[in-house]
Amino acid sequence: MTAAGRGAESVWDYPRPPVVRSARGRLVEVRFGGRVVASSTHGVRVLETSHPPVFYLPPADIATELLAPAEGVSFCEWKGRACYWDLRVGSRWAVQAAWSYPQPLPGNRELSGMLAFYPERVDLCTVDGEAVRAQEGDFYGGWITGEITGPFKGGPGTVGW
Numbered sequence: 001m002t003a004a005g006r007g008a009e010s011v012w013d014y015p016r017p018p019v020v021r022s023a024r025g026r027l028v029e030v031r032f033g034g035r036v037v038a039s040s041t042h043g044v045r046v047l048e049t050s051h052p053p054v055f056y057l058p059p060a061d062i063a064t065e066l067l068a069p070a071e072g073v074s075f076c077e078w079k080g081r082a083c084y085w086d087l088r089v090g091s092r093w094a095v096q097a098a099w100s101y102p103q104p105l106p107g108n109r110e111l112s113g114m115l116a117f118y119p120e121r122v123d124l125c126t127v128d129g130e131a132v133r134a135q136e137g138d139f140y141g142g143w144i145t146g147e148i149t150g151p152f153k154g155g156p157g158t159v160g161w
Contacts, residue, residue, distance in 0.1 A: 009148045011050055017078040018048035020056075020110045028055050030062075030117045031124040032097070033089025038062040038117065044110055046079075050153040050161050052135050052142030055127070056100075056114035067115075070096045080105040085115065087122065097121040099141070119143055 023043040030038040040061035045053040070084035079101050087097035097117055104111045118141045119125040120134035127145050135142030137154035144152065153161045 008146075011047075011052060011148055011150055011152060014047040014049050014051070016049040017107070018046050018051075020108055021045050021047055023055060027126075027128050028057060029124075029126045030057075030122050031126075032066075032087055032094060032122040033092040035063065035066070035089050037066055037087065037089070037122070038115075044114065046108075046111070046116075050151075050158075051140055052144045052148055052150075052152055054116050054141055055125075055143055056111055056116045058114055062115055067098060072096065074099075076101075078105060079108045079111060094121045116141060 021044060023045045025041055026043070028040050028043045029036055038057050038061055040057040042061060043055050043057045045055055047053055066087055066089055067085040068088065070086040072084050074082045076082065080103060082099045082101055084096040085098040085100065087094040098115045100115045101108065101111045117125060119132045125132040125143060127143065130145050133144040135144060135152055135154045140154050142152065142154065
């Protein structure tokens with residue numbers, strides 16, 4: 001495990017199974033195609049061992065008219081069945097830019113109706129004005145900020161973690 005620096009969180013101190021924690025008061029924004037597509041201080045963070053946090057935002061704080069149901073589903077043993085959302089701003093498309101758990105499993109009911117965005121599939125994600133770095137790989141969607149330390153699951157050679 002990696003020790004967290006002063007004021008930082010180590011993803012190795014996060015639990016497994018994951019937990020949902022309030023991000024209330026933290027300004028989370030998503031930008032794409034010259035638009036702010038989400039801006040919220042009412043989100044939640046999902047924390048899971050070896051993963052950067054994932055921020056989920058309420059639909060009231062998202063320009064949902066820019067989203068369309070996407071092909072594909074996935075299943076998380078703790079959160080349930082995920083569905084995906086394409087994002088369109090003008091002529092720009094981001095395929096499966098967001099996901100949600102319409103009927104999350106018990107223990108993760110706070111995620112019902114909330115949406116999460118993949119940082120690498122949009123132009124910019126920020127937390128309290130800090131630009132987010134995307135978690136490596138194309139599946140997990142974690143948000144890396146200066147407040148967390150790794151190493152992080154998702155990159156080459158981390159499948160067995």
